[in-house]
Structures are given as C-alpha cells and as structure tokens.
Amino acid sequence: EAEVAQSPRYKITEKSQAVAFWCDPISGHATLYWYRQILGQGPELLVQFQDESVVDDSQLPKDRFSAERLKGVDSTLKIQPAELGDSAMYLCASSPAFKNTEAFFGQGTRLTVV
C-alpha cells in the first residue's frame, strides 16, 4: 500500500543548530503539505506545494524555516537556527490534486530541541 514516507522519525538537536526533515509523498501526488503539531493541539499548516511551486507559505516563519520541492516530488523542510519552541511533531501530507481529494499523512518527525 502506498504511503507518505518521512525521515527521520525522531530528531534531537541543540538550539541554534540546523535541522532538516525529508518527505516523500505518494507517487503521482501533486499537492504536498507540511504541518507542525504541538503536543495537545491540531496540526498547523506551514507550507503547501502544488508540484514544485509554493501555493501557501503564509504561516511559515521565514526567518528560520525554509521548504523546497525542487522537482515536484520529494520535499525538505529546514529550520536554522532551531529554537526551543520548535519542539513539535512535523507532519507531511500529500494528495492527488489541489482540492476535493483525500490527503494522506506520513508518520511524522518528532523534533526535540534542547
């Protein structure tokens, strides 16, 4: 069964260091989302891609976060420098089309900043 792959599953980093997360969506899925989920809260959208283009990054803290999907397939989310408040689960989701289609999530990357 096709699934969204994310790595690493867990990451511990020191504050002020750089950290990166990787997502491989389901093959053929044009839409890719990155979410941040703080424990006990709902996922918060960080960035949405349609193929290789960013369609919504209004919630992405651009002073320290960046995201790319260069070939319109897999994607990387980077934080530099990491802060204590960045500790959260980072979730990637993909869907076949922009609207009105089911989005599938990966297992997430649990980030702890110490």
Added chain:
Amino acid sequence: GENVGLHLPTLSVQEGDNSIINCAYSNSASDYFIWYKQESGKGPQFIIDIRSNMDKRQGQRVTVLLNKTVKHLSLQIAATQPGDSAVYFCAEIYNDMRFGAGTRLTVKP
C-alpha cells in the same frame, strides 16, 4: 485568520455505545471536509470525507453529517470499540487544509 474549532476537547464513552464528535468551522466557502483519527505518536489517518453539496455520508461504522446553515460537522461512530480511542480532528478545505484542536475519545471497557 479563520480556523476550525471543536465543541468538546474530550469525550468518554462505554464500549458498544455510539459516539458523536462535533466540529464547528468558520469559512463558509469551504467545500470539502475530512475527519481524521490520530493515535499517539502517529500521523493522522483518514476516516471519512464529505463534500459541501452533501449533508450526510456513511462509511463502515462511521457517519459524517454536514450542516452548512450553522457551519457544523459531526462524526458519528457506531458501536464504539476500544480501538477507536484516539484524537479526532476535522479538517476544512478551501484553498488549503486547516485543522481544529481535536477531540480526545476514550472508550471505557
């Protein structure tokens, strides 16, 4: 900005009872809605979806109701089982997909 909210943060039911989880959404232009189930340490798992031109959709043991007049969604789970214990989120989709805070469902044996 507009966001999706939930009426109850926690819900506890007896095994075998029916569960109803509610969700209020803010954007009247949202045209697609999804319910997700999230178990501890895992990513959200799709349960059921509904388009705005429908008011009810049924799946296996689950039913979603949409009331566009009051911008309200509900998820009904029939014969709730211990494996249904999780946090449930509704998501609304217009130009992007937004989530509310979630409801934690606990099933008592």
